[in-house]
Amino acid sequence: MSSRLASLIALIFFVWLSIVFGLFIVFRVIFEISLPWQNALTPTIVSVSRVILSAVVGVTWLLTWWKLANVYLWRKLKKHD
Amino acid sequence: MDHTVFSGILFCVSFLVTFLVTPLLARVNKKLGVMGPDVHKVDKPRIPEMCGLAVTLGLISSAIIAMVALQVEARPIVAFVLCISIAAAVGIADDLGPLNSRVKPALTTLAAVPIVLLGTYSPYMAIPFLGTTRLTIIYPILVIVAIAVLANAINMMNPFNGAMSGTCSVLSLAMIVYLLLLGRSTEMILPSALLGSLLAFHWYNKCPAKVFSGNAGDLSVGAAIGALVVMGRIEVPMLIAMIPHITNAFYLLSSVGGLRERREMPHRPTRLLEDGRIEATEDGKAPITLSRLILSEGALRESEIVNIMIAMTIASSLLGLLTLLLMRP
Numbered sequence: 001m002s003s004r005l006a007s008l009i010a011l012i013f014f015v016w017l018s019i020v021f022g023l024f025i026v027f028r029v030i031f032e033i034s035l036p037w038q039n040a041l042t043p044t045i046v047s048v049s050r051v052i053l054s055a056v057v058g059v060t061w062l063l064t065w066w067k068l069a070n071v072y073l074w075r076k077l078k079k080h081d
Numbered sequence: 082m083d084h085t086v087f088s089g090i091l092f093c094v095s096f097l098v099t100f101l102v103t104p105l106l107a108r109v110n111k112k113l114g115v116m117g118p119d120v121h122k123v124d125k126p127r128i129p130e131m132c133g134l135a136v137t138l139g140l141i142s143s144a145i146i147a148m149v150a151l152q153v154e155a156r157p158i159v160a161f162v163l164c165i166s167i168a169a170a171v172g173i174a175d176d177l178g179p180l181n182s183r184v185k186p187a188l189t190t191l192a193a194v195p196i197v198l199l200g201t202y203s204p205y206m207a208i209p210f211l212g213t214t215r216l217t218i219i220y221p222i223l224v225i226v227a228i229a230v231l232a233n234a235i236n237m238m239n240p241f242n243g244a245m246s247g248t249c250s251v252l253s254l255a256m257i258v259y260l261l262l263l264g265r266s267t268e269m270i271l272p273s274a275l276l277g278s279l280l281a282f283h284w285y286n287k288c289p290a291k292v293f294s295g296n297a298g299d300l301s302v303g304a305a306i307g308a309l310v311v312m313g314r315i316e317v318p319m320l321i322a323m324i325p326h327i328t329n330a331f332y333l334l335s336s337v338g339g340l341r342e343r344r345e346m347p348h349r350p351t352r353l354l355e356d357g358r359i360e361a362t363e364d365g366k367a368p369i370t371l372s373r374l375i376l377s378e379g380a381l382r383e384s385e386i387v388n389i390m391i392a393m394t395i396a397s398s399l400l401g402l403l404t405l406l407l408m409r410p
Contacts, residue, residue, distance in 0.1 A: 001385070004378045009393060009396045012397050012400070013396075015324050020209065020404070023209050024209075024210050027211040065328060069332050069369050072374060073373060073374055076374075076377035077361060
């Protein structure tokens with residue numbers, strides 16, 4: 001029972017870490033992006049790039065959680081058999 | 082009166098109201114035939130449904146007492162009462178005649194309307210690594226989405242006796258601790274009432290359940306948590322505290338490919354054994370849920386599964402606390 005709880009809490013800890021790390025990537029890396037040149041289109045390009053890259057981080061989060069849950073479930077079920 | 086002391090008084094009031102109203106509601110629903118089978122018991126006893134409305138009533142009575150006794154601004158309390166009442170009404174409609182799986186979440190968004198229309202939110206949101214940011218246009222949309230998502234996520238996390246009341250009691254306590262640390266004693270009043278109501282309800286709902294919360298109770302409690310998160314401005318720590326609920330909803334929705342009602346899923350994630358324990362199925366088409374992950378290491382009794390769910394919520398609430406401490410300047 002306690003080992004089962006420990007691995008489930010580890011799963012939660014991973015999700016938490018991924019949220020914190022993802023927020024760090026979004027706000028400290030992606031939001032700091034700038035282009036070395038300046039023209040009329042630069043602000044638009046920067047804003048669109050930030051949104052797209054942030055969305056990529058979001059989708060990566062979700063896919064990672066999904067993959068992790070799948071791997072966890074089927075490994076444990078097979079092991080239990 | 083000191084708001085921290087008043088929070089304690091309201092905790093007792095809501096506990097008492099819910100503790101007294103729940104058996105009365107159970108009797109009325111039994112007479113009206115509003116009953117449902119306890120599918121995780123071998124003999125499948127029929128249990129009164131929709132008794133989670135006792136929590137809603139406990140909260141409404143506490144909110145009214147807070148408004149009268151403390152003479153605090155009425156707007157947030159009116160918004161809160163309307164929010165949980167609308168969510169409860171959607172739940173009653175679903176309990177009495179099942180709503181379409183897409184209509185229910187859509188109707189739940191209505192619960193957020195009083196919060197937005199009465200302006201009982203602050204568009205300044207604290208985000209890790211960014212600090213406090215102003216989200217004037219996006220925030221009201223986030224409020225609507227958040228309340229609908231949280232209400233439905235809590236509804237999805239209630240497959241077992243005492244799961245909703247147990248895990249949401251932990252979440253209410255976490256909210257109180259976060260608000261206490263932030264020195265927001267006025268915002269602590271309603272979470273204290275919620276904790277009182279939920280603990281009283283848990284007394285009847287814990288395994289073996291004498292009453293069921295029903296969609297009415299689940300959606301109402303979920304909307305209450307969503308509204309209190311918004312009004313208390315503790316969005317990020319509570320998002321972390323609710324990781325078990327949110328990931329459960331995410332796994333379920335993504336494995337069945339969108340919004341589906343339980344009755345629309347022929348492949349079940351768990352099955353009941355003859356000895357009363359529950360085990361995870363090995364059906365590749367069955368949805369992935371938190372309970373299936375818990376049971377993947379072997380069969381357990383219903384009360385043991387709920388204890389694990391509560392322990393996971395305690396762990397995520399502690400991570401929410403850590404996040405709050407990391408976010409403080």
